[in-house]
Amino acid sequence: MLGSLWRYRYFIASSIRGDIKGRFARSYLGGFWFVLHPLMQALIFSIVLAEVMRARMPNVDGEAAYPIYVLSGMAAWGLFSEILNRSLSIFIEQAPAMKKIAFPRLCLPIIVWGSAIINHVLLLGAIAVVFLFFGHLPGLAWVYVVPGMFLISALAFGIGVFLGVLNVFARDIAQIMNVSMQLWFWFTPIVYVKGVIPERFQAIADANPMTVLTGIYQNALLLNQGPSWKSLIPPIVVGVLAVLASFVIFRRASPDLVDAL
Known part of the structure; x- marks a missing residue:
């Protein structure tokens, strides 16, 4: 499979470019929409929680600390959710192409991954500019975002492809994941700090891999720490x-994917 991807x-690469251009089609603002939605969502959380509910970051000075914390977590979660959600439905969305064109089917989630990474890099550039308005200069710890980006995208790719294959044969998977992703978001310390989680829920937070992975972004972007x-x-x-599980199930199910679609 890896050899076919290389060939x-x-x-x-051309499909990634086409996917990005397709999102820009007939849009006056173009790529700005890639970064506007997550920035606005983080801004809403910051205003509601930081200003209305007076949420503050413990042991961190500065009124901008909480918005920076939220923006960092939202950036990490946005990468994760985009790759997972699009991989979940990519085989169904591209069913006409799969029936007419011969190409390795695993190319489809790879295209999703590449497009999401480019989108994420644009978002990080916009976040860096927002941080400058807050008076928060990016530090050297931003380099730790790179391994964080790789780990988050790998986790999302694996889960997304695994469930995406299952979704072809059982469409309930997508509906279940819509609810599960909402729960997963709120069980991840993004709009709150891990220390405020009640004792009975601490085990869930510790078992959540996104707790650590979003923490890479939050520590690097806010605290300048690795x-x-x-x-x-x-x-x-x-x-x-x-x-690995996604490769195994894809290899076994790929001969029947087109027939199931």
């Missing part, structure tokens, strides 16, 4: 297992 690398590498072992293991 079709130019097809994947992650605890020991804490990354569980999400790395989960991500590797998810990717």
Whole structure:
């Protein structure tokens, strides 16, 4: 499968460009929409929680600390949710192309991944500009965002492809994941800090791989600190297992995908 992806690398690259251009089609603001939606969502959370409910970051000075914390977490979650959600439905969306054109089917989630990474890089650039308005200068710890980006995208890719294949044969998977992603978001410390989670829910937060992965962004962008590498072992293991499981189920189900569609 990996060999076939390499042989079709130019097809994947051109498809990523086509996917991005397709989003820009007939849009006056173009790529600005890529960053506007997550920025506005983070702004709403910041205004409601920081100003109305007077939420503050413990042990961190500055009124901009909480908005920066939320923006960092939302950026990490946005990458995760975009890759997972689009991979979940990509085989169904591209059913006409799969029936008419011969190409490795695994190219489709790879195209989703590449497009999401470009979108995410644009968002990080916009966030850096927003931070300058807050008077918060990006530090050297921003380099830790790169491994965080890789781990988040690998986890999302593995889960998304695994469930995307199952979704072809059982369309209830997509409906279940719509609800599950909402719960997953609120069980991830993005709009609140991990320390405020009640004791009975701490085990859920600790078992959540996105707790650590969003923490990479929050620590790097807000505190200018690197992650605890020991804490990354569980999400790395989960991500590797998810990717391997997705390859296994895709390899077994690929001969029947087109017939099921």
